[in-house]
Amino acid sequence: LYWAAWLRGWGFEIALIDCLDRGHPSLGDAAPKSTWSNTGKYRRERFDPQPEIPARFGLPFNRHGISPAAFEAELEAFERRFGGPPGAVVVGSRMTYWSHGVADSIARCRARWGSAAPIALGGIYATLLPGHARRHSGADIVFEGQAFESFPRWLRERFPARAVTTHLGMAAG
Numbered sequence: 804l805y806w807a808a809w810l811r812g813w814g815f816e817i818a819l820i821d822c823l824d825r826g827h828p829s830l831g832d833a834a835p836k837s838t839w840s841n842t843g844k845y846r847r848e849r850f851d852p853q854p855e856i857p858a859r860f861g862l863p864f865n866r867h868g869i870s871p872a873a874f875e876a877e878l879e880a881f882e883r884r885f886g887g888p889p890g891a892v893v894v895g896s897r898m899t900y901w902s903h904g905v906a907d908s909i910a911r912c913r914a915r916w917g918s919a920a921p922i923a924l925g926g927i928y929a930t931l932l933p934g935h936a937r938r939h940s941g942a943d944i945v946f947e948g949q950a951f952e953s954f955p956r957w958l959r960e961r962f963p964a965r966a967v968t969t970h971l972g973m974a975a976g
Contacts, residue, residue: 806893806925806954813958818884820877822868822908823897829873846870850903866904874908878915888916891961894942895926902928902939909941921961925950 807817821827823845825835830846837843845867857864869877881889892912896905909922924942936945946954 806895810958816885818881818889820874820881822874822904824869827869827873829869829876854903864903866907867901868904871907871911875911878912882915888920890920891958892916892920892922894922894924894940896924896928897926899928899931902932902935905936906940913941923954923957925954 804819807819811817825837825843825845827834833846835844835846846869847865847867848870850864850866853864892909894905894909894912896902905924905928909924912920912922921943922941923944923946924936924940925946929936929940929945930947933945933947936942944957946957
């Protein structure tokens, strides 16, 4: 989220899709309750197909956050709002074991926009398992750590003479 704030400060227009929003409108009455400190559980559903290792041990593997249908609806709403694909998609992930959900989200963006919107991945997963993220996420570029130098450099290369209205889609989860 701090990158979203910085990007706004640099003149980018941001559309954030918070895949872990416990109060997302698509959840309706099924929205998990938050504690007094705004923490709590996330909506979850069985991830299909089940990854090999959890399946081998009979352990359920779940997707956390909004549903794939809700995510697709958010991507469609972005297109309606901005009249087309974003200039880039920036994805962040908090947990390494949510890498399947990250790859699924990236695949959905790629299926919708192809190469029209380059996809960048950062966050804890990208930092702790950068090789895995490069091989399995589907992102065009993976940023490790805080990326205070590499991410702005990538933006300058991608948008050398950008208009203030460049639209970036950000998915966090």
